[in-house]
Amino acid sequence: MVMWVFGYGSLIWKAGFNYDDRLVGFIKGYRRVFYQGSTDxxxxxxxxxxxxxxxPAPREVCWGVAYKIAGKEDKETALTDSMALAPAVSGVMVYIASPDRKLNPNYLGPALLEEIARQIIHAEGPSGPNKDYLFQLEKALLQFGCEDKHVIELANEVRRILAEGEEGD
Structure with missing residues (x-):
């Protein structure tokens, strides 16, 4: 049995698991937002x-990459590591973080663009600086022609703050 996993964040440029096929595509009715906290x-x-x-965003689409995974071990790795008019692929697994802080204590939720940018500038973990995640996501999306307004505005705000040397609180 084949499983498809849709990546809309770091999975776009770094799957971290073996896959049999990779398709650029989108899902309807959702938008990408920097609302999930990363403590690891x-x-x-x-x-x-x-x-x-x-x-949820009824009239929007979120571009990303769908990965076809056929092997049992590859499916398990993909699950633990990631959590058009007619669809090219249906039945795709998509991880969406719960906004319920009782279920997801790392959910940060919405904030002003400048506040999110400053948090991204200062945060760094075992996978590297948070700003690298943002810039890699922006670059990967632009490579397949997706101009995600939220990602671009946030990346530009981070660059503005860094250029002005305002990274202090």
Whole structure:
């Protein structure tokens, strides 16, 4: 049995598991937002980074990459590591972080763009600086022609703050 996993964050440029096929595509009715805290990859428990999750947005689409996974071991790795008019692929697994803080204590939720940018500038975890995650996501999306407004505005705000030397609180 084949399983498809849709990546809309770091899975776009770094799958971290074996896959049989990779398709650029989108899902309807959701938008990508930097509302999920990362205390293990792009931040720490003391200073969480911000990574993307999805939130319902009826008239929007979220571009990303769908991975076809056929092998049992590859499916298990993909599950533990990631959590058009007619669809090219249906039945795709998508991880969406719960906004319920009782179920997901790392959910950070919405904030002003400048606040999110400053948090991203300061956060760093075992997988590297949080700003690298943002810039890699922006680059990967632009490589396949996706101009995600939230990602671009946030990346530009981070660059503005860094250029002006305002990274202090």
């Amino acid at each position: 990859h792009r931040g720490t428990p003391e200073y969480p980074g911000r990574t993307v999750t999805l939130e």
